[in-house]
Amino acid sequence: MGRPIRFLLDGEVRELADADPTLTVLNLLRYDLRRTGSKEGCAEGDCGACTVVLGELADGKVAFRAVNACLLFAPMLDGRALFTVESLKRPDGALHPVQQAVVACHASQCGFCTPGFVMSLYAHQRSGAATDSATLKDALAGNLCRCTGYGPILAAGQAMGGDPEAAETGALAAALLGLRRAESLEVEHRGRRFLAPRTAADFAAAVERNPDAVILAGGTDVGLWVTKQHRDLAVVISLNEAEELRRIDDQADAIRVGAGVRYADAHAALADLHPEFGDLLRRLGGLQVRNLGTICGNIANGSPIGDMPPALIAAGATLVLRRGEERRTLPLEAYFLAYGKQDRRPGEFVEAVVVPRIPAARVFRAYKLSKRFDQDISAVCAGVSISVEAGRVTEARIAFGGMATTPRRAAACEAALTGQPWSEAAVRAAAEALAEDFQPIDDLRASAAYRLQAAGNLLIRAWLESGPGAPLRVLEAEAVAHG
16 A cells, blocks of 8 residues: 655644545545635636645745645645645634735635635745735636625735745745655555656656556646546556656757646746747646646647647747657657547657747747636637748748647648748738638637637737837837827
8 A cells, every 4th residue: 555645734744544546635625634614616726715735845945836725636745735724723813914914905705715815825925926916916816706806805915914934934844854755655545546756767667567547747637537527547647756857957959848847837937938938828727727737747638729839839849758768759749649649659758848949030929819818728829930031931830729629730821921021911811821721610719710710810910019110019019108
């Protein structure tokens, strides 16, 4: 059965000796630990009512992350500190400063979502992040208030003050260091197994031995297989404990993002490659999802509406796939074969994605169309990368998500544009060629006609933003100047 899962809860070591490998932390809290402050609102990581905070060591310091307990499996607590809304209770009965700010600002109405908001604010406070309105909106975008009380909630965030427990963080780091174990975690319960190898080599070997296992990164997709599809996962192999897989390596002309790198941790490095990546990542899920989900995990699952693949394809990203000690690389667009089918062999996993640096002179744009600005699934995603020399297009890489059964380049559109003047007329003609590349579908997010027209309009927008005189940028600047 292996060693027990060990984690800190309010500073005390807790052990789970016989846990179901896919028991969610939300159900552990509510049904086993009787901590009912965390609520189930959606069981899919959308509403934030179940938000808890994880403390984990990163470069010797404690990083505090707001996460969705409904998507987190109990073995993923191993070696970490867990904080729930009950953790904020003080011996003298006084409210924690975050709670006091919520009360003082009248930031709770029906109260169902309040524990989740409190914990997101608590993570923000403990992280020492800024409390201006824009930063708080990003931090709270993964929490929904059905009573529409966002104004007072933002006011509470601005009033909560600094971290009153900052002096205790060193002791917490020491306690987490004491929890670390050299051996891999192996959990078995009623025929189901959860493996968390400590090295990339051990992880690769485990996947090779168990080619039918579910590979777990952040769990923001896999968690739904349990909470929504009620699937029994016989073998789960987590890559979260292999430090080598959680690295971002600078390769001078590119960055290599490991399989275990979370969206939140990749944000700065990708935004440094190009601001368009940073703007796109801000709209990918809520912060709780970005604190768990990984770029490689989203690629590996092959969703046709994943936000990142179109922009990465346009940038010329390549994948590193590994089976045991063997590696192979391929262009990202070649990985997606058909709906639900990827070029990944038995026992093989996505080890990294390599993203080239984008030359300053290159036109690069990433767009996401969805019904809500924050935390919504795309109707259409686009990545546009254009090289222009002496006024003519010398190379075009244009990719879309939501337009086909896989993220895909627009070959006819690219061909229509390459060699042509970088002009509005040429771009509009290339946009018409998209009808040769895609036959999108009607669904709840958008109609086929809307998708096709919107895709063409996004290409035209890229020209309006970056063509001669950048007319759209001029209009936007004028609008800002005139209020």
